[in-house]
Amino acid sequence: METLVQQQRKLSLKNACVEFMFAYQQRNVDKMLSFCDEKGTVDFQSLGEAGKGKIYELGKGIWSALIDCFPDIDNTLDAAVAEDEETVRCQVVIRGTQKKDFADIPNKGLRFDRDHIFIFHLNDKNKIDDIRISWNHEDFKRQLGS
Amino acid sequence: MSKLRVYSFPMIYQKFHPCKILEPFIECYFVWQSGDQPVIDLVVESPPNGFCSIVFNAGDLYFLQNKKYDKLEVPVAFVSGQSIYSYKLFLNGNISIAGIVFKPAGLATIYDLPIHEYTEERIDLKNLFPHSLVDKYSSTLATEQEPKQKAQVLEDFVMKQFEAAKPEPDYIDHAANLIVEKNGLLHVNELMETVYMSRRNFERRFLKKVGLSPKYYARIRRISYLTNMIAGKKKVDWAKIFSECEYYDQSHFIKDFLEFTGRTPQQYLEENKELVHLVDKPKEQPLD
Numbered sequence: 001m002e003t004l005v006q007q008q009r010k011l012s013l014k015n016a017c018v019e020f021m022f023a024y025q026q027r028n029v030d031k032m033l034s035f036c037d038e039k040g041t042v043d044f045q046s047l048g049e050a051g052k053g054k055i056y057e058l059g060k061g062i063w064s065a066l067i068d069c070f071p072d073i074d075n076t077l078d079a080a081v082a083e084d085e086e087t088v089r090c091q092v093v094i095r096g097t098q099k100k101d102f103a104d105i106p107n108k109g110l111r112f113d114r115d116h117i118f119i120f121h122l123n124d125k126n127k128i129d130d131i132r133i134s135w136n137h138e139d140f141k142r143q144l145g146s
Numbered sequence: 147m148s149k150l151r152v153y154s155f156p157m158i159y160q161k162f163h164p165c166k167i168l169e170p171f172i173e174c175y176f177v178w179q180s181g182d183q184p185v186i187d188l189v190v191e192s193p194p195n196g197f198c199s200i201v202f203n204a205g206d207l208y209f210l211q212n213k214k215y216d217k218l219e220v221p222v223a224f225v226s227g228q229s230i231y232s233y234k235l236f237l238n239g240n241i242s243i244a245g246i247v248f249k250p251a252g253l254a255t256i257y258d259l260p261i262h263e264y265t266e267e268r269i270d271l272k273n274l275f276p277h278s279l280v281d282k283y284s285s286t287l288a289t290e291q292e293p294k295q296k297a298q299v300l301e302d303f304v305m306k307q308f309e310a311a312k313p314e315p316d317y318i319d320h321a322a323n324l325i326v327e328k329n330g331l332l333h334v335n336e337l338m339e340t341v342y343m344s345r346r347n348f349e350r351r352f353l354k355k356v357g358l359s360p361k362y363y364a365r366i367r368r369i370s371y372l373t374n375m376i377a378g379k380k381k382v383d384w385a386k387i388f389s390e391c392e393y394y395d396q397s398h399f400i401k402d403f404l405e406f407t408g409r410t411p412q413q414y415l416e417e418n419k420e421l422v423h424l425v426d427k428p429k430e431q432p433l434d
Binding site: 014015018022025074076077078079080081082083091093 | 214228230260262263265266267346349350353357358359361362
């Protein structure tokens with residue numbers, strides 16, 4: 001049986017992830033990063049090798065670009081489930097209207113609305129030290145007319 | 147794989163309706179007891195139903211299995227948050243389980259708990275309440291023999307907090323209860339018509355009180371309604387059911403069904419081990 005301490009730990013680590021998603025909703029990248037370890041890693045899995053890097057470098061760059069190119073970007077957190085004592089899985093719907101070219105996707109003024117899975121790993125200080133994000137990139141591009 | 151056993155002795159599963167004042171927060175109380183013999187290798191499963199609960203087990207320990215846990219020993223007294231996956235219970239010996247089933251936001255409103263933290267968790271009540279209080283009610287429930295008396299003990303447990311906190315249902319309670327009332331067959335925009343706040347703010351508050359987003363919660367309630375419709379049946383008209391549940395196409399229906407139950411509709415019909423196979427579908431009884 002899980003101990004009371006283990007259960008308490010699982011409850012508290014969900015909060016950092018939920019607050020991270022709320023900061024994303026506010027389009028506040030600095031606030032998002034404040035929940036992360038400076039040496040943390042990120043993997044935007046649907047982008048392959050190009051999607052792997054540091055949260056404070058690649059993560060900051062991609063989220064800033066997304067907010068710039070999709071100024072009304074918004075998300076809905078459907079559910080946050082602790083997979084173990086260090087990992088939380090967040091099911092999120094992200095949506096937004098394109099206003100600028102984003103990476104290889106030219107701006108056609110279209111809107112996307114897609115399910116995303118964020119898997120957060122937290123260290124013993126409750127800081128996010130790894131994020132894996134997956135989504136259907138082909139459908140994302142299709143919605144944007146690319 | 148364990149097969150469903152057929153028990154010749156009566157297994158008791160009864161539901162009781164709360165008093166008027168607790169109706170906005172409590173769906174029902176339930177009491178589940180094995181009959182005059184212990185059960186052997188009993189497996190009972192449940193799809194997500196959209197309700198949180200507080201459960202006391204005065205019988206033998208049992209185990210839970212779902213997408214997340216292979217075999218979790220369930221605490222003796224616990225809070226159960228929203229489920230998003232089907233789960234199975236593995237029971238042996240004496241069953242004596244009693245619980246409070248809350249309306250979707252009821253647990254948060256009465257106890258001021260951040261319910262989004264409890265999704266897919268069974269949290270020991272001793273993490274949330276004084277040990278002496280949990281021990282007192284566990285012991286009283288173990289002593290009481292009659293289901294109705296047990297339900298009254300459960301009502302007393304909630305009433306103590308209700309009288310201390312005097313909570314009022316808010317717009318999140320109303321919106322979530324409306325989703326239940328409509329079996330998930332409504333659009334989030336309909337909910338927004340009666341709440342005077344931004345969609346973002348509404349969704350955040352809903353997540354914190356119900357444990358899930360409104361849209362996701364409505365999807366779970368629809369699956370719960372659907373599985374309830376087919377519970378105990380051997381053959382169903384799927385086309386009629388997916389139309390009644392307002393799925394716009396068959397693939398959407400199957401995708402949702404797979405996501406929440408882990409099986410296709412036909413597999414579910416053939417293999418499910420819901421409690422309804424072992425007991426008569428309970429009618430809710432009044433407590434007084």
